Amino acid sequence: MPLVTPELAAAEGRSRHGDTLARRTARALRSLVASAARDTAAVTEAARAIQQPVTTGRQIAVTSIRGGSGKSTVAALLGLTYAHYRPDPVLAVEADPALGTLPRRLGATEVRWSVPDLARIVDPSMRITDLTGYLLPFEGGGWLLPGSQGSVGAQIDVGTYRTVMAAVRRYFGTTVVDCESLPAEVARTALVTGQARVLTTPATVEGVAATRTVLDWLGKVHRSMLPTTVVALVRTSPDAALDQARAVAQLETGGAAVTVLPYDRHLAAGGAVRTELLGRATREAAALLAAAVMDRAVSRERAPAGQAPAGQAPAGQAPAGQARAGQAPAGRAPGGPTQPFAGERAR
Ligand SMILES: Nc1ncnc2c1ncn2[C@@H]1O[C@H](COP(=O)(O)OP(=O)(O)OP(=O)(O)O)[C@@H](O)[C@H]1O
Ligand SMILES: [Mg+2]
Numbered sequence: 001m002p003l004v005t006p007e008l009a010a011a012e013g014r015s016r017h018g019d020t021l022a023r024r025t026a027r028a029l030r031s032l033v034a035s036a037a038r039d040t041a042a043v044t045e046a047a048r049a050i051q052q053p054v055t056t057g058r059q060i061a062v063t064s065i066r067g068g069s070g071k072s073t074v075a076a077l078l079g080l081t082y083a084h085y086r087p088d089p090v091l092a093v094e095a096d097p098a099l100g101t102l103p104r105r106l107g108a109t110e111v112r113w114s115v116p117d118l119a120r121i122v123d124p125s126m127r128i129t130d131l132t133g134y135l136l137p138f139e140g141g142g143w144l145l146p147g148s149q150g151s152v153g154a155q156i157d158v159g160t161y162r163t164v165m166a167a168v169r170r171y172f173g174t175t176v177v178d179c180e181s182l183p184a185e186v187a188r189t190a191l192v193t194g195q196a197r198v199l200t201t202p203a204t205v206e207g208v209a210a211t212r213t214v215l216d217w218l219g220k221v222h223r224s225m226l227p228t229t230v231v232a233l234v235r236t237s238p239d240a241a242l243d244q245a246r247a248v249a250q251l252e253t254g255g256a257a258v259t260v261l262p263y264d265r266h267l268a269a270g271g272a273v274r275t276e277l278l279g280r281a282t283r284e285a286a287a288l289l290a291a292a293v294m295d296r297a298v299s300r301e302r303a304p305a306g307q308a309p310a311g312q313a314p315a316g317q318a319p320a321g322q323a324r325a326g327q328a329p330a331g332r333a334p335g336g337p338t339q340p341f342a343g344e345r346a347r
Contacts, residue, residue: 003104003111003150012271018264018279043284049291050085057169058297061190063179064200065210070234070261071200072096074289075178076105076273077261078198081290083142084275088173089128092138093164094147095179095186097156102178103146106138107272111146118145119160122167131171139275143172161186165193174294182214192221196297198289200232201251203240203260208233208247219254226255228296232289235263257296259289 062075072094079092094102095115103111113134121134135143145164147156168175177194179187191197197218201211211231218225231251233244240263248258264282267273275283 003109013269015271015274015277016265016269017277018266018282020265043287046287046291047085049295050081050287051087052294052298054088054173054298057172057175058196058294059165059169059175059177059190059194060196060198060293060297061177061179061187061194062198062200063182063187063191065182065214066202066207067181068236069181069200069202069207070232070236071181072101072105072178073267073273074198074200074232074234074261075102075176077286078176078290078293079106079138079142079144080140080273080275081286082174082176082294083138083140085290086174089171090140090142091135091145091168091172091175092142093145093168093175093177095156095161095177095190097148098180099150100147100178101270103136103144104271105273106136106142106144108136108138108144108146111136111149114146114148115156115164116148116160118167119163122163124167126167128171131168147178156186158185158189161189162193165190174297191218192225194297195300196228196230196293197225198230198232198293199256200234203233203235203237203242203244203247205242205247208242208250212250215251215254215256228299229256230289230292230296231256231258232261233258234261236268238263257292259285259292261285261289 060078062071062078064071075092075094079090083090092102092106093115094100096102097115118134122131132143135145138144145168165175165177177190179190182188182191199211199214201207215226215229215231218229233247233251244260248260251258262279262281262285264279266277266279267282278286
């Protein structure tokens with residue numbers, strides 16, 4: 001069924017670049033005279049972190065304590081970044097049945113199969129080609145599983161969520177989950193069972209204070225939780241007056257990493273995220289965020305023997321049906337592109 005009727009789709013405004021023309025022109029001129037060596041080193045390092053191989057599928061939950069704080073946008077940016085950089089299969093799951101926006105953000109125009117539908121039919125004998133028949137492709141080679149068919153009243157319960165996540169873990173090296181806002185039960189389950197988690201936070205004092213409360217709770221769930229958490233401070237308004245340095249210091253306490261996603265006109269307009277229209281700062285922030293998250297998602301594998309592995313789910317909350325090592329697609333990262341989304345192609 002179509003996500004948006006043709007009449008409504010026609011109401012969508014012109015797609016604009018995230019940076020103004022003046023800004024892009026100034027940059028083009030500057031790049032003629034200035035050395036970009038420092039920028040390139042940071043971007044190369046981010047690409048290395050994003051492309052790290054994994055032995056079992058990594059599952060990354062994106063949630064928040066506030067609605068409208070950028071969860072779906074951040075989940076879409078992470079999915080697009082991983083699909084672009086990583087050689088192993090990438091899946092974006094919408095675990096928000098409330099008419100979420102992830103399918104639109106990833107360019108889907110219709111939905112056929114959703115999380116509850118897949119939960120009813122998955123079985124261990126399925127091959128990845130059987131599974132992808134129920135998924136929608138998105139830019140960069142990623143796959144999308146929507147949360148609902150676009151009708152009010154659909155539900156995803158914890159059992160459904162666990163069934164689907166256990167099934168897909170064998171096939172997808174990286175899975176990004178767009179959750180409902182906390183304290184919804186599925187969001188809490190996703191938060192503590194994944195290998196890394198992202199909390200989106202509006203760039204307001206109230207938003208930061210609320211996220212701090214969630215971090216304090218998360219730190220008590222298990223000591224591995226905060227070191228595998230990344231806070232995305234999202235500037236959804238161009239006029240945010242937040243003191244960024246103080247906000248970051250507040251949020252970092254206890255071990256979480258913090259990445260700031262700048263205000264971007266293209267993201268503010270809604271609709272499909274077209275990576276070539278993202279502002280340069282947005283593209284770099286998305287790459288840094290994806291790198292920070294992947295670093296944390298694989299930190300368990302890197303932990304020296306005898307040391308408490310970070311990213312381990314608390315006892316009793318481990319995801320059901322965890323894949324055995326070697327069963328999941330082991331992502332061998334060949335040298336991939338070193339620019340976020342391969343630069344500003346097709347503009
Ligand atoms: N970096 C950004 N710059 C400008 N606008 C943004 C940015 N990130 C998100 N937005 C806008 O903020 C709004 C909320 O974003 P989004 O839908 O991603 O949040 P959400 O947390 O998924 O919301 P919900 O709780 O409804 O699921 C959207 O209108 C989106 O276009
Ligand atoms: Mg959303």
